[in-house]
Amino acid sequence: MRSVALVAAILVVTACSPTQTADGPPEGFVRLSDVAPDVLQEMRYHGEHNFLGRPVAGYDAAECWLSAPAAEAVAKAQAQVAAQGYTLKVYDCYRPQRAVDDFVTWAQDPDDDVTREEFYPRLEKDVLFPEGYILEKSGHSRGSTVDLTIVPEGAGISPEWSVGDPLVDCALPAGQRFADTSVDMGTGFDCFDPKSATETTQITKEEKANRRILVEAMTAAGFTNLPEEWWHYTLNDEPYPDTYFDEPITP
Secondary structure, X not given: OHHHHXXXXXXXXXXXXXXXXXXXXXXXEEEHXXXXXXXXXXXXXXXXXXXXXXXXXXXXXXXXXXXXXXXXXXXXXXHHHHOOOEEEEEEEOOOOHHHHHHHHHHHOOOOOOOOHHXXXXXXXXXXXXXXXXXXXXXXXXXXXXXXXEEEEOOOOOOOOOOOOOOOOOOOOXXXXXXXXXXXXXXXXXXXOOHHHXXXXXXXXXXXXXXXXXXXXXXXXXXXXXXXXXOOEEXXXXXXXXXXXXXXXXXO
């Protein structure tokens, strides 16, 4: 009986590994809503309005999880933009490795191109992976990378999008593309297009100025922007630089 009890105890200890709490984010992670409740959350991969056109594997809840230091840093950036009359809005935060794998599988299926008209209208799908738009590993899976924008204070999140709604070129002028509540950044989120590069010369002075507000707030909070994507920021001193987590995002 002692042997059976010992085995059972070992199984319990193993099941409650230190990399994941019993319920919720991995140990060392927090829900952004608990740290920065004023930050809007529009978690695109939980729904259907994304380049896959469907919910992504591992996104079982529309919640932003981040490492605790990254969440605190986002709160600092939120305070800075709030003083200027804006609010941060996050599109994606921690991304399970299984979601990244889902991206890769999708990218390798040439027949699944139902979202091309909006997200990559000037690219063939077979270049998305070799040109680095989609990678086998993502900083998001380390828990300290966030995709976000700024919206005017009080603007809220975007109108609900459902399958069958129009797909409009993400690089068209703001009044023509998807009606995101973001200030005009020159493209929509996840737009696979050269205009998404933060310092591109292909956007207007107003769009450049809006990107600069985000860059300055996030840089001051300790993040570095990915030059190819105006929305993508990684914490400089991330606590898990070599760990790619795979716990699904749950309610």
